[in-house]
Amino acid sequence: YFSRMEPKSAFLLLVLAACLTPVSAGREHERSVENRVRQFIFDNYDKYQQGQLTHRMMKMDVGDALGxxxxxVKANRDLCLLIETEVERITQVCDEGRTTDRNCVYSQILDNKEEL
Incomplete structure (x- = not known):
């Protein structure tokens, strides 16, 4: 297909594809990290309520998941910011761990979809 296209058109198509691919792949990566943080807090909600979970523990868990x-993980500022942002969201939604139902960790997903 590219061989029959004008060189300029083929180049623009390749540039467009290159620009779009990382964005969707990047968002997919972000969602997997967010989901990992949610699952970690959900699985350890009792410790979360008692203030016994640390960012280090979460970064180690995310690191394990990402290999x-x-x-x-600590050296990657974007990844750290993503983890910290997700923890802040959970902290707000779960009222700093005062909410007894651990499912609050996932309730923000519905809120985020409504914003889209």
């Missing part, structure tokens, strides 16, 4: 070391 990265804690140091690699």
């Amino acid at each position: 990265r070391s804690y140091k690699e």
